[in-house]
Amino acid sequence: MRELKGMPVAKAMLEKLEKEVNKLEEKGIVPKLAIVRVGEREDDLSYERGIYKRFAAAKALVETTVLSLEVTQEKLEKVIQGLNQDECVHGILVFRPLPEHLDEKRIADLVAPAKDVDCMTMANAAHVFAGDKLGYPPCTPQAVVEILDHYGIEVCGKKVTVVGRSMVVGRPLSMLLLQKHATVTICHTRTENLEEECRQADILITCAGAPKMITGVHVKQGQVVIDVGIHAQEDGLCGDVDYAAVSEQVEAITPVPGGVGSVTTTVLLKHVVESAVHK
């Protein structure tokens, strides 16, 4: 069994990106991400720390606007509009979910598509749907693609089963894989025969949001398994896949932690650098 670790993928991406950042530096441009965070949720803070660390390693900038949980829609919209207009900002990331009194969809769609480095806007979602490569896909699905590419796992013509249909991972990931000519099956909670659907795949990708729901009965020899899930359990972090049972059978599998999640912030950096290049 081959363990598809995320760090070597991130490292290879970073090496390429450092060259791009150096070229930009010669032109006096420093790639910059603006984070908008409402409140102090631990998930957000942890992701934020990961972003700062990764961006610092590439000499790219991050600046966080922190707003209180009581922030008004009007105030938040003004913040986004300000960042849209700020020429030094190349990417905008608003941590979600937002508090319930805020219109999250409206906020997300307010981000300038050219700075929408995590596919928050409907405009970029449409580009991912159409496969026209004119908008940035969300970072997590793109991280899956980077892992497959890095480890030379061919998807063209292959049967790829995606478990999960969210707009954050499942749907955009399915479209990215379709664009790479995979035969894509989208499964979800209503799928009648999930075990068989999973077993028939050449590549099984789980973004179901349920800890260890994919067990030994869902897989077969020779498969590649990519686990997008990440869940805090009493005994530590785990994915959607029961790693101990599944890794015994399949050809290759991403660990959790240390798999997809460790590539996501590098994809974010890549998108911000690309945005700075195209400016």
Place this chain on the structure above:
Amino acid sequence: MRELKGMPVAKAMLEKLEKEVNKLEEKGIVPKLAIVRVGEREDDLSYERGIYKRFAAAKALVETTVLSLEVTQEKLEKVIQGLNQDECVHGILVFRPLPEHLDEKRIADLVAPAKDVDCMTMANAAHVFAGDKLGYPPCTPQAVVEILDHYGIEVCGKKVTVVGRSMVVGRPLSMLLLQKHATVTICHTRTENLEEECRQADILITCAGAPKMITGVHVKQGQVVIDVGIHAQEDGLCGDVDYAAVSEQVEAITPVPGGVGSVTTTVLLKHVVESAVHK
């Protein structure tokens, strides 16, 4: 074998729509579609005749703006903008493909989303992708859904295979079916084992654009087959499915002609009426 004819579906839809049109009439509103046609292509003219006939049956209006093949981008854009602003127009349909000197994407995206009754804009495509029901899906995929609904063919939890991945049919159709909780597999020209993928489906839907490419080896007993293709051959019209060979085996199948195509204009009418109601 049950033949899933389109006309009974269209008729049932029309009966409901007539009531809506009558209610609108009491408010002094007549649903109106604006067609924009460049040139005199036979395909367009034939579709246009079908639209006029169907709309007349429901006392809804159609008005066609005919432009020469030499029309400029500027002129065509002005036509669209005029129709966007015209309060009597509830739906806009631009026949495509447009001549090569025109920027078709730009034209399509210029249509006001509220009047975009055939999902020409990226804004409506994004709504179909997200499954939020805020935009009109394209008419042909919606016609497939209407046929399945009319004949009581359950898709929730079922394995549906879609052959074709265009933005006109395959992709939006896959999303509409996903929204109805089908387990959707998207196949295409690069799919390695198309025969098996098709045979494994509970419902097989073809929008591949290749005459009679789906034969007896692609199907099994008990399946429902929906044929979206329509091709002019020497001996008449045919679909993507070899009807003679396939209809012998499956449980139910749409004919070509007389299947999906005969529901499409009624879906267009439905969208225009809905647009007039929501105005």
